Amino acid sequence: MTPQEQTSHWIAQDLAHCWHPFNPQSIWGQESEILMIEQGEGVWLTDSLGRKYIDGNSSIWVNIHGHSHPRLIDAMKAQLDKIAHSSFLGFGHGLASELAARLVSYFPENTLTRVFFSDDGSTALESALKLAFQSSIQTPGKERRRRFIAFSNCYHGDTMGAASLGGVGTFFEKFRGFGMEVSHVRSMDDLRALDEETCAQTCGIVIEPIIQGVNRMTPWPEGMLRELRDWCDSRGILLIFDEVMTGFGRTGHLFACMKEGIIPDFLCCAKGLTGGYTPMAAVLTTETVYNAFLGAPTEGKTFYYGHSFTAHPIGCAAAMASLDIFEQERTLEQLPPKIRLIDELSQQLLHTNPFISAVRATGMILGIDLCRENGSPFTPEERAGEKACVAMRPHGLLTRPVVHDTVVLMPPLCITEDELRLAFNALDAGIRDAFTSC
Structure with missing residues (x-):
């Protein structure tokens, strides 16, 4: 086939069988070339x-780091020569251990110390929400904390829990009433105006630090993260940073929260974790949160949540290579x-x-x-x-x-x-x- 014939063939198959996300399918391929x-x-x-x-x-x-970067390709190929995937449910592997240690090393000692791996941004947020919820109800004195706070026009993913936080009606209005119980605020002033009962029932607050993505790429006021951290600390509420978009250099810092030197209780990353070469996500959290899940198996404190491709070895290899590139190329x-x-x-x-x-x-x-x-x-x-x-x-x-x-x-x-x-x-x-x- 000529390139034109091959392209036409692929387009015909696409129109017959594919379903594209975030695109009105009724006009797909009609108003512009595929x-x-x-x-x-x-x-x-x-x-x-x-x-x-x-x-x-x-x-x-x-x-x-760009497409076809040789270091990323070589790292993934080298891992394929060893093993493509093995279960992280009951087993471990060296790359996951090294990647977890490396991710937490970017933050001050004894702050973010634990890493829970998943597949993408939505599942990273889903993991953080469930971890925050379960850790709260397993912590004496916090059993009533079953709600979340999110910001207007926010976007934190498409899985049902993450979607329940969403503040963009186009994406989420059809799914209201499912997932987490959420209060939405527009600003720190709105947050301070919340009644005490709502605050007493809240286990976590979620924000994209420094800049809100789907909300027209709108930056937050300078210093807001410090105010938010202080507000959460004064009320015993867990602070969740969604760095799925903002992480890995997008704001000029490895993580956006580093711009203001604020450490959350959960940091969610995905997208650029592997340099964009394969799906992978991670949630970084604290030893305090981790300890809430410790106990005898009969106590029921185990976190029963995970994915088949948790800590995917090829993803870990790509992530380690990407972090090497940041350092060696002084990105x-x-x-x-x-x-x-x-x-x-x-x-x-x-x-x-x-x-x-x-x-x-x-x-x-x-x-x-x-x-x-x-x-x-x-x-x-x-x-x-x-x-x-x-x-x-x-x-x-x-x-x-x-x-x-x-x-x-x-x-x-x-x-x-x-x-x-x-x-x-x-x-x-x-x-x-x-x-x-x-």
Whole structure:
């Protein structure tokens, strides 16, 4: 088959059999071409017709060091030569031991000391919620603590427990009433205004530290994490940081919470844990939480939760290699000039492109709000973000919106300054192409 024939064949099979997440299937493939991504190298993706694009959203926020990084590939291949997978239910393996020790080593001694592995961001949050819930009801004096607090417009995953925290109606309204009991607040002022009975029944509060992702990439006020930590400590409430998006350099720090030096009771990570090369997640927690599960088997304190691919050896190998790359390639030290360039170029975009109403940059994360040329907002039905992203493709950039009118740029950390300029040129041109005739 020619590349065009092969691509057409794959698209036909996709339309006949595949079901894509977060996409209206009734219009899938009708309003824009279905791209078949075939290869990747560095920040570049190549489709089945040979066209190249900058990976502007890190393949849904997971890729850290770029595609086809030789160290990551070699580590995974070397592990395959030994064993692909073995159960972590009743057995262990050296890579999981080393990875757990390495993850906790990034935090002060005697803070986060234990690691519970799972599969992805949703299951990391699910694990943290269940650990917080069960540890509370197994701790004398905390038996009534069976609720959670989350923030408005939050997104913490799609499994039922994690989804019950969700603050975005589009994703979660149909599932209200299932999962955890949750109170939503918008700010620290709302949190302080909660009645004492609600606080007394709350076992944990969940937040994406420094910046809230699906909520238009909106940063939190500086110093908020310290206030939140103090508030939780004064009420005996466990603090859960969702670092699924923000972890592994996205904010300029290995973990976002390090920006303000705040240590949670649970830290959930996934996406970039393996450099984005294979699914894997981890929850870091404290010895105090761990001790709440200790006791004779007859006491029923065991945490009966886990997954078939918990501590997957190939994932552990990739994660160790990714952390090696951070150190050996000095990844974090290379970020400040790129972060400054993103700030500079995003401000230029704001002031020169009439279809942009706001930009919000935090580290290597950028949210861009779209508007009509007269400044009025688009309606959700117009799906402005989708149209803009499709229009960026001919200019060599692939990315996706969050909500209907906010476009995200979150490239792999290895992107060069020249590649960043190319990405911003594509953002500018694609947005203009999408709306100039509106």
